[in-house]
Amino acid sequence: MSPETRLLAPEAEQIAYAAMMLAQGRLVAMPTETVYGLAADARNGQAVAGIYAAKGRPSFNPLIVHAPDLATAERIGIFDDAARRLAAAFWPGALTLVVPLRGGSGIASIVTAGLDTVAIRVPAHPVAQDLLYAFGGVVAAPSANPSGRISPTTAQHVMDGLGDRLAAIIDAGPCQVGVESTIIGRQGGKHVLLRPGGLPAETIADCLGEPLASPAANADPQRPEAPGMLSSHYAPGAPLRLNAREAESGEFLIGFGDIPGDTSLSASGDLVEAASRLFDALHRADATGRPIAMAPVPDHGLGRAINDRLRRAAAPR
Template sequence: MTTTLALPATPEGIARAAALLRDGALVAFPTETVYGLGGDARSDMAVARIFDAKGRPRFNPLIVHLPDLAAARSLAVFDARAEALAAAFWPGPLTLVLPLRADAGLSPLVTAGLDTVALRVPAHPVARDLLRAFGGPLAAPSANPSGRISPTRAGHVTDGLAGRIAAVLDGGPCAVGVESTILGLAGEARLLRPGGLPAEALEAALGGPLATGGDAAKPSAPGQLASHYAPRAPVRLQAGAAGPGEVWLGFGPGPTGLNLSPAGDLVEAAANLFHLLRAADELAGDGGIAVAPVPETGLGRAINDRLRRAAAPRP
């Protein structure tokens, strides 16, 4: 078993993390959304290690993280829509799925053999420093066992992956707290996963509504599996109160207990979602988790997407 190093987000810690990545090892690092499990996206071995560490299905593509738009253009074909969205929302919590360049040089494991690639330029300063120090593209799904709750703190990463990865670069809690919004642009603009950038902002930028939906059995981007982000305890949604043996996870005013945002603030709720799901799971024991209704607007769409997948029947 590997000893997982805890690295501080200092110049020395970032340099050590970059050296490990260049050697083909895996390093978890913070983004503004959740912690990612980074590996060299050009290396078959490094990417295979990501799938192995997470227990992730090989047909599920990975997001490639890059330091800037110029690096992204070297991997994918950008049309006018992609250029405009990248200019407006990068760096930030937006992933674009675009046609893969023939000379991109990525491991085919990253794209699950598809002719498209998912790209993101993160905004977190530690992530950006690491990408610049590494000097290449990093494949980085969320740094947790596949299908389980995504990590928003370094301690969440070690809870699930200690001994399976080389290091965790600790940049503190993630500010956004839900994964990036994924927009497919290899054809009509399609919302593949709601996330940290509200879909309304994308629709305003593109001047029209987005198509939605995809094939959960054949995902073209991460986060499309029907059961995902799952705690061990069963989850009951749209609850008015906790039932016998259930832990309450509230939103806005209501029964006492864990609360995503007592003030009903969707930004606060998104930042707290995965941390409080973990806390509820620990408290639930052999019981379940009852979750209050959350509005289906703005970041609420991303929150509800994660909650529905957390509550879905387990494979």
């Protein structure tokens, strides 16, 4: 961590300092219930460009805007009845909605990567809420890690990956959910699951009263509609082998359920526990310098989000 980077406690005076840094166009790592986010003033294009530079993130990959409440979100995006119903049911929480960008919103065009839609969520973490209200605006905040690498669920993960590029990191302990938000958009009049995440897709479909569609097959991979859709993402430095029931020579095995491994996402097969431990387990495995093997995880509920991250982490790069 750079001497200029301040590690802050989740206290009012230090949150006020972080809000002041955001107002000055600086970058601040903030805790959310999903993962730690790298926040910048979403209305300040130069500040947001700093996010892309710090992460090494492709500029065609849009960012999620974090708002303190629905009223603020509606000043940025255009919500139809279904979007309001989802917001009422799941905000604050691990749901991101991709909605049409409202004219005159003031959001810097670099946030949306030139799209006419914007991805918005209202985080549930009390420290994120306190920071947003202290700042008095909205922030663009992707995960606070180098682009394409393992997402951070502790302040130490942030320090290890980006610590010398930030004004401040607010340390509020480990993230409770542990995987990024679920992203829902609209294509062809249907609600589409753009990214599985911390809110199970089945729960969202029940709220809507209709199944979620998959993204259009002809979607341009170099022009994603939402974050987290690139084929290679969330990746450790070491190669990752999926659906392993035992370790091969030299591998670090991450277990699940009745497959114990060197560490386990959940010995009891609890998907909530597994999601909260996923990125930390990948960080710890990667630190060994050994190839990584991952036990099978059921592909339903939060398991769908876990497997999405694992497939992208194991993709060729």
